[in-house]
Amino acid sequence: MxxxxxxxxxxxxxxxxxxxxxxxxxxxxxxxxxxxxxxxxxxxxxxxxxxxxxxxxxxxxxxxxxxxxxxxxxxxxxxxxxxxxxxxxxxxxxxxxxxxxxxxxxxxxxxxxxxxxxxxxxxxxxxxxxQATQIDDLRVERVTNDLGEEGVAILVDSFDPAGNSVNYRYQYEETFKIIAPFWTPNDLERTPAGIATEICQVSIIPDERSEETCFDTDFSNTIIQTSTKDLAEDRVSNFMVRFISRENYIISHRYSILVRQFVQSNxxxxxxxxxxxxxxxxxxxxxxxxxxxxxxxxxxxxxxxxxxxxxxVASVAEQRLFFNYSDLFPGEELPPYVDPCNLSAPPFRTPGNPPRCILAVQTDLGLVSYAGNNDSAGQNEGPYFVAPNVCGDCSEIGKVEVPEFWIEE
Structure with a gap:
């Protein structure tokens, strides 16, 4: 075996x-x-x-x-x-x-x-x-990869006129802005017993817990390297460090990548x-x-x-770039969010005796975010639309603090 x-x-x-x-x-x-x-x-x-x-x-x-x-x-x-x-x-x-x-x-x-x-x-x-070799250019281009998938490519150029560098390895650190698509300034809470006018009632309150805009950072976790030993000169040209599908939510708004280039021994x-x-x-x-x-x-x-x-022991050079989704896909639909964000309108309680609370329990557990009033509630629907909490609170997947290096357009 x-x-x-x-x-x-x-x-x-x-x-x-x-x-x-x-x-x-x-x-x-x-x-x-x-x-x-x-x-x-x-x-x-x-x-x-x-x-x-x-x-x-x-x-x-x-x-x-x-x-x-x-x-x-x-x-x-x-x-x-x-x-x-x-x-x-x-x-x-x-x-x-x-x-x-x-x-x-x-x-x-x-x-x-x-x-x-x-x-x-x-x-x-x-x-x-x-020997150290600098990154000459770091840029992003809209491309279609070999699998027919459309997205963006992070490309790097480098040149050592002395021809001593030859072996290059890359790492990257990517940071991106997250905007919760169903954030509102309002939240829900179970109505206190002394105020409630019906069983399992839930009320709208000012939102003091969720965030609309956050940031998250990921690091490369694969081996990315190239060699110029078989080329006429020690030049790295249009080397793709990172490909990101246009369906990836991390480029939905503003994205930044820090690329580090290591010169290695044989x-x-x-x-x-x-x-x-x-x-x-x-x-x-x-x-x-x-x-x-x-x-x-x-x-x-x-x-x-x-x-x-x-x-x-490696010499390192690094560069950072920023881009917005609209820079490369102007007027086009944003990538799908990390969650489908399907809206629902749960009723306050189940029918029968004794009733079982539905929306109040979801609210108590922090599972949903208020997304709007359901003014035309149908059968078995409640008065409020809610979305999964990640759709109304970006702090579920990111941090509120703006990175020190962050630059808006």
Whole structure:
């Protein structure tokens, strides 16, 4: 029977398959890395030349039937380089942030060291900073992708006239405005017993809880990279970092994306390229079968222990852009909201004796938002239209605070 081991970090998704019984087939078999499942540490660490508090992610592998990865907590994490030691403290489980801001410097060797709470130690190979290359242009265009889906493409251009950069990896952070389509300045509440004139009555009150406009932020969670090694010059041109369907609600109003471009070593590029191949579903049925992917981190305690992950030192450049849906789709219908937002008019109570409250219970539980009066109520309808709460209160899916970098048109 096959077993599946999954390693999932913020950017890692690695699957190792092995069998307890080998069967003859047209697909080549491989020697299993784990004969019996044993949790392995997963390390994600990229130190950049940007002056900031750097981050290291530590988790553990998990089996397919498990809920997900478990964070590696209470570890001692540090980066050594140039005669300095930069200490990292655990911010949230598995996330370690440097106690001071620092930037990787050229011609300096850096090494990651980790001591876990179970007494094991790990260290990386020494890594140096590649040459930096700026992003020349970041733009958005209305496109139709290869699947015939219409949307927008986030495109990047970059050029290194010296031809030394070659290997590029990208991450993005996208932020978007959310406007609740059925927000009103009014709300509903169960009418107090001393005021109510009928059973299960609900009344209109000023809305002091819901929000009409919010913002949300998401981060890239896939490996996005390209290489110019087979091109005539070290030029990245029209490389699509992100495609967004025009049916995606995140571009309904105003959208912003921050793109980070990392220049990588050949070793780092190969590692992420192989990881991306391993994590693809097609690998289950191809001749290239996934096994253990070796990075540049090893155990100092046990030379036979498997360590997953990579310590990278990369130069980084970043740019941000904003656009409105109307900039690319002028006069066209907005994408569908995150919820269908079907309106209903629940009655105050069910018929019969004793009655059962309907709208009052929905209101008490915060499930619905007031959307208007139902002045022509039909049979089994109440006097108010309501919508799912997410349709009248954007704080269900976003934050009210305007991001510091946010710029309106």
């Amino acid at each position: 096959d077993r599946i081991i999954m390693i999932r970090n913020r950017h890692f998704l690695l699957v190792a398959i092995y069998s307890t019984l080998l069967m003859t087939s047209c697909i080549e078999t491989f020697e299993a890395t784990f004969e019996d499942f044993e949790s392995a540490i997963v390390v994600e660490a990229t130190i950049t030349d940007k002056l900031e508090q750097q981050r290291v992610f530590l988790t553990r592998t998990f089996e397919f039937e498990d809920d997900g990865p478990s964070p590696e907590t209470n570890a001692s994490v540090r980066v050594e380089g140039g005669g300095n030691t930069f200490v990292f403290q655990e911010s949230t489980p598995g996330l370690y942030i440097s106690t001071q801001a620092f930037a990787a410097e050229p011609n300096t060797d850096y090494q990651l060291r980790i001591d876990t709470q179970n007494g094991r130690s790990y260290s990386s190979e020494q890594m140096t900073l590649p 070793e780092a590029f190969t590692f992420y390229e192989t990881l991306n191949e391993f994590s693809g579903n097609e690998s289950f049925f191809s001749e290239t079968q996934p096994g253990f992917l070796e990075g540049n981190i090893s155990s100092d305690t046990d030379t036979d222990e498997k360590v997953l992950g990579y310590f990278d």
